[in-house]
Amino acid sequence: MHFGTVAHAGTTRAAALTCDGWRALAAPTARHDADAPYAAASPTADLSAFLAAGGTLGADTPLAEVLEGATVRAPLPRPAKVICCGLNYGEHIRETGRDLPSHPTLFVKYADSLVGPTDDVSLPSGTDVDWEAELAVVVGATIRSADRETAAAAIAGYTVANDVSVRDWQYRTLQWFQGKAWDDSTPTGPVVVTPDQVDPGAGLTITCRVNGEEVQRDSTVTLVFDSADLLAYISTFTTLRPGDLVLTGTPGGVGVARDPKRFLADGDVLETEVEGIGLLRNVIRLTDHTA
Structure with missing residues (x-):
């Protein structure tokens, strides 16, 4: 699958590119690493934060709403390293x-x-x-x-x-x-x-x-x-x-x-x-x- 970070409605969102267009990634249900950076960040704020919060990328990644008119940004705008x-x-x-x-x-x-x-x-x-x-x-x-x-x-x-x-x-x-x-x-x-x-x-x-x-x-x-x-x-x-x-x-x-x-x-x-x-x-x- 194809994942990224997009600008939408004045904010950035972690998203997946689907046949419907960009769809927001749903927040991870659990954090895998309590010491991961950006613990206070919204897990759907961007792909860096989504992954750091314990999200995983794949066909079973939970998706949320379609982001109409989304604009593609740097996929990982805030990597720790x-x-x-x-x-x-x-x-x-x-x-x-x-x-x-x-x-x-x-x-x-x-x-x-x-x-x-x-x-x-x-x-x-x-x-x-x-x-x-x-x-x-x-x-x-x-x-x-x-x-x-x-x-x-x-x-x-x-x-x-x-x-x-x-x-x-x-x-x-x-x-x-x-x-x-x-x-x-x-x-x-x-x-x-x-x-x-x-x-x-x-x-x-x-x-x-x-x-x-x-x-x-x-x-x-x-x-x-x-x-x-x-x-x-x-x-x-x-x-x-x-x-x-x-x-x-x-x-x-x-x-x-x-x-x-x-x-x-x-x-x-x-x-x-x-x-x-x-x-x-x-x-x-x-x-x-x-x-």
């Missing part, structure tokens, strides 16, 4: 001149960095802004020190993301964080698709286009560390809880690795697509505020 993997496709690793890693290369973002599937990406002018199409994994169960099988079972679904990166800030130091966690820089969505509907292990085509020109294309079958690997590894050192988001890395074709280097300009249209999940279409807005 946004953890990202870099250098996770063979071609991308080769274009950076590195060897295949023995362990995942990880960094974090904040929820403030996330925008929706059609929102503008807003960054300062004069910065080197690059594209990075990615498959993202939505955590659906609390796991700590999980094995691969347990981690795979904890996947609530998959969505699309673009880890838009500010390269000149990223490469100021050996730590990438300051180039990766800018507010309003990471498009996500449009929906979360459950694992019974899509299987990245079987190979989902992932593409990125700039103003209609294809700049990235690969298959998720070539990931060095797949979704279960990443969740198991991350859960070794930090607890993952329902509603957390894990970005799995980008294929080759990024702008910084080209000769000459190529970066996004104000007004560029950035499209990010993962087969079986959906399409993001975001306009780049580079403004004059000081970087």
Whole structure:
């Protein structure tokens, strides 16, 4: 099934996309994790809160009313943790001149960095802004020190993301964080698709286009560390809880690795697509505020 967060009647709601359109998710009947974030939030306020309150995604998820005229937003607007993997496709690793890693290369973002599937990406002018199409994994169960099988079972679904990166800030130091966690820089969505509907292990085509020109294309079958690997590894050192988001890395074709280097300009249209999940279409807005 397809799930998401929509704007409706002046508020946001966790919802499922059905043949009738978007239908609100009914509140979970019980919380599975008393320590989960957003305990005081309405369980139907958005998909992050629904999952954190103990909701599960699937064909038996209780649905409520049809939300006429709903507008799609970022599916997980308030994840407690946004953890990202870099250098996770063979071609991308080769274009950076590195060897295949023995362990995942990880960094974090904040929820403030996330925008929706059609929102503008807003960054300062004069910065080197690059594209990075990615498959993202939505955590659906609390796991700590999980094995691969347990981690795979904890996947609530998959969505699309673009880890838009500010390269000149990223490469100021050996730590990438300051180039990766800018507010309003990471498009996500449009929906979360459950694992019974899509299987990245079987190979989902992932593409990125700039103003209609294809700049990235690969298959998720070539990931060095797949979704279960990443969740198991991350859960070794930090607890993952329902509603957390894990970005799995980008294929080759990024702008910084080209000769000459190529970066996004104000007004560029950035499209990010993962087969079986959906399409993001975001306009780049580079403004004059000081970087």
